[in-house]
Amino acid sequence: MKRYTRCECGGELKLAEVEVVPGIKSEAYRCEKCGEMEFTEEQMREALRKKERAIKIMVTRKLGEIGGSLVLRIPKSVENRMKLKAGEEVSVTVEKNKIIIEPA
Ligand SMILES: [Zn+2]
Known part of the structure; x- marks a missing residue:
């Protein structure tokens, strides 16, 4: 090599x-x-x-709505890959025309 x-x-x-x-x-x-x-x-x-x-692991999702707020459902594949749990805090960053969600 x-x-x-x-x-x-x-x-x-x-x-x-x-x-x-x-x-x-x-x-x-x-x-x-x-x-x-x-x-x-x-x-x-x-x-x-x-x-x-x-x-x-790139997926598309439709935004939902609960109580006037938009809701994004995280697919299982992403949940497992990122080892996410309900109740866990994430940070949401807006960058140009992207929304970046990172485990806090
Ligand atoms: Zn060089």
Whole structure:
């Protein structure tokens, strides 16, 4: 397997957790100097696998309404994957045209 240690800019490539898709991190080599990323074949496969799995869990849901407030039901697959429990607190962040729900 090819090992990357030097970047084209002369910086050192260090093993790092990089975001392959928003919220999904995988291992790659990142240049300390310019931030350039390099994946080994194995790292690329792992990153693609994680990306695929992340996409599989993307679902659509209709918003409900209770007492004049909108309600979003969390699908079982998401509940299990994120190990969520009823009564648990989550934070809701609005970013451009996205709503991000994170366990608090
Ligand atoms: Zn570099």
